[in-house]
Every structure is written in C-alpha cells, then in structure tokens.
Amino acid sequence: MNYSDKIIRSATVENMADINGVPDVQAFTRLYSALSAQTIITGFVYVSENGRAMQPLQAGIVNDEQAAAWAKIRQALPDKQLIMQLAHVGRQTTRSGAVGASTIKCTYCKAPVRALKKEEIKQIVQDFAQAALRAQKAGFDGVQIHAAHGYLIHQFLSPYTNNRTDEYADRPLFLEQVLKAVRDACPAPFLVWVKLSHADDRGLTLADTLATVKRIETLCDGAEISYGTMEYALNIIRGGIPIDLAFKVNPLFNKYPPLVARFWKRFVFPFYKRRFKPFTVNYNVQAAAEIKKHTSLPVFVTGGIRTQQDIDRILSSGIDKVSLCRPFIKEPDLLTKLAGNWKSACVNCNLCTIYCDSMQAVCCHLGEKNEI
C-alpha cells in the first residue's frame, strides 16, 4: 500500500514561536522536514489575540509578520502537503478575558469566562476566515478548523457549555458559519478540514456528532475524529499520567510548594486519576467507522493507532486516512519503516504531552526521570 496520502501527522503543539506568536522558521523547517509524513497538520494556531492558548509559545496567524514566517516555512518544504490547524481556545485558557459560548468555567483552567455577544461571534467567524486566507496566501494547502478538545467551537457544540437562548442554541450553527466563511474566503482546491470530538465527558454524544457531520458535510473536505475536552485532558490522548512532571512544568500545577505537591500526589491523586480512561489501542476507530457509515464526507481517525496491521485494517474498512501524533514524536521517520510489521515505539508515557504546556519545544522525553 502507498501510505503517503493515507497516514497524516496529526496536529501537535510545537512551542516553536516567540512570545508574539511568530513561528521560528528554522525550528519549524527542521521539525517538519524530519517528518516522513507527506501531510502535516500544524499544531493549533490562534486566529485572534483573544483566542490564544495558555502556551506562551503558541504560533498565530493574525498579522503580516506571522504570515511571512509561515510563508518561509512553506517555501522551505515544497514537497509537503501543509495544513494549518486554526483554533480559538474560548474558555480553555489561563489568560485574562476568556470568552466562551456561556459563562460556565473550565474546571481545568479555572479562569472566569464571559459569554460572547452575537456581534462578537460574527467577528470570530470573520477571524477564522481571515486566518484561513492568510494561510492560503502563505502557500498552505489547506486549513483544519479545530472544533474538538473543548476549544471554542466545541463549546458551542456541547450541550454542557452551550446554554444559549439565541440562535446559537442551535449548537452546530457557529461551526457551520465558520466553514461557510472560510470556504467563501478560500475557494477550492484549498482544503478545509475539521477536527471533531465524537463525544466528551460532559454530555456530548456520538449522536450529536453525527448530526453535526450531516450539517457540515457539504461545507468541508474531511473530518478528523478525536475525543474529549481539556477538562479531562488525558482522555483526549490516554496513557500515562506523569503527575510529577506536571508539578514541575505545567503552570496550573507548578505554583504549588513541594510539600503541597507531595501531599496532593499521595492523598488526592489516587482519586483524581479515576476520572481518566485507560489507554486502549484505536480508541476512536469505532466511532469514526460509525460516522463514516452515515456521511459522504472523507473521515480520518486519530487516537492510539500503533501498528501497521491496525493501520491496514482501519484503511481497508473504508476510513479515508489515519492520523498519528505521538508515534511521529517518537519516530519522525516512521513511514520509511512500514515493511509489514511496524509497531510504534511510543509507549504513551505522555511526558511530551505535559511538556507541551511548558516553554519547551516538542520532542520525545521517554525515559526521563521526573520524580518530585
């Protein structure tokens, strides 16, 4: 099988911009040229200042300086298909002035949230369209609209965070408007993909997501199926819970003195970790297959795909692409190793995941000791 247009690099926070959101051209070029994936989805890129994530080194696409840097990265990688993931974090930020579908706070980020007014929603729709246009002008092949993992669009899709009484009580409406605006700004062949959580831990169900997919299937070119929100962040990725490292590098945890951290680890952590789902391979495949049955839209799947055998089986079942994140962090050259029995060397320790909330550029940290 020719895997080059079947296996994609799932969006992965790089932490390779400066504090003004300007991507470091050399660092991105080095990272992306080492990746054997033909198609690379960037880590989430902010579409407006008030949509920035808590990661200080997140890249943006809101001004000419950022766009010029992206254009240089594009020019340095003429053979790659580059897709920029566009995101507005909504309530999932520690920055002041967080906005959301409603005032319901994120129990992970804890920042107060202001519910968006209708005129502000219209502005954010335009921010997505402008960001997509900048990405297109920078030479990108497409964008992926981040509607998963509890970020702003997911907050509108979710029955838990969307308690609105205006027209946005129709939960898929905001995503639909974003996609229409992006499509109008950037006509085909520019690709418009979407990332969706098929369900979450707060009441969003597969039935909701099937209804959303029906609403958007003519407005985009593919949907990547994921899971969850940042409130239960480790359910998005699953696997190890490196709590020691979180107390060292995650700004939501490292403010606690060592004694408090040790107490928390000993007495609270055993209960805390019960909220997380264990890692199982291919954990979103069943939901993606169900979605595929009901739509003409190309469907991609991410989450725990770790062997060539599984990749072959998933693709032959009709899923259009598989999307890998941690396996590419561990083995950037993995596509050159697909001789029949490839098995990922990633053990899902999730040290990379915890570091992505720090100032460190993404890489594999397997084997590092991180005891508090």
Ligand SMILES: Cc1cc2nc3c(=O)[nH]c(=O)nc-3n(C[C@H](O)[C@H](O)[C@H](O)COP(=O)(O)O)c2cc1C
């Ligand atoms: C270090 C790290 C950074 C990530 N950054 C993003 C991101 O920017 N946007 C996104 O949609 N998902 C992000 N994810 C989730 C992945 O794209 C992917 O959906 C998830 O890790 C499951 O795939 P895997 O089992 O192949 O790692 C990230 C995951 C990790 C581990």
